[in-house]
Amino acid sequence: MGRINLWALLMYVTVMMVTEVESSLHRVGGGKYSWTSDVNFSDWSNHERFYTGDWLFFGFDRTRHNILQVNKSSYEQCIDTDYIFNVTRGGRDVFQLLQPKPYYFICGRGYCLNGMKVAVNVLPQPPPSAPITPASTASTVLIPSNAFTIATLSFAFKAFML
Template sequence: MLLWLITAVNILWSTAECREPVLHRVGGGKYTWAPNMNLTAWAMHEKFYVGDWLYFGFDKTRYNVLEVSKMNYNNCDDKNFITNITRGGRDVFNLTEARPYYFLSGLGYCFEGMKVAVYAQYAPPDPDPAPLVVRNGCPSQSAGYGIIIMVLALLASSAVMG
């Protein structure tokens, strides 16, 4: 029974898709959301995963950040946007689903390059199925199975005794 529990936990944790979220500074640099930047090239060199954050740094008196549909993105149409994420010029957006996201700045700035599309995907499973322990709710590869084995032993003994 104990061996079965250890094997089951190891399989579940070794296939877990868990990683620390990343904050992507859209476009790089201090002011990340500005005209005449090649945000498409920037996005092509980044990997976006569910749970990551996008940071938009910009002059809020001139620009905004709107999440839009693919059609609106392609046409630089700021009408009927999905979400206006503009708050204070240092705004973040959480990628909560595995799907494409489309952003643009309205008031004609989209035509000056202020638009970006990113595709958030699920994080790949960890290729190294080394011993795992849980930290902050996320499997981490460090100390061995000590704690896991103790917990599983307690569970197995309670199952046998119960």
């Protein structure tokens, strides 16, 4: 493969990687609320759109509240035993939504009964917009979009050019 064709391939792969969809950080409850009682978190989550890879940010007083990921039944009945995962760490905690499915979170210690619970429905990432395909390219190259891939391709290209 000539140096010019390799350069064109590298540029094409770079364009493919730039079309990557970025994750979003959602402050649970919105801008003016944090993880606290007497807030309608269901109303907030119904007005948000969550995708795989997005993050939830919980800001709260960890001496009074916690965050437990639970199943649907425990969410509906405010049961804080047999939880899936305890998100609580320091009062400014994040949780990444890794799968397209509903996630359920409650505050234990009796606060779930005061409305400290939220359900979020996570959707798959929408497909990225199609990159412009150079006319001279005979086939499409699919490469994962991440910084490691960019660094590896850059290193390989430099090594090949030596």
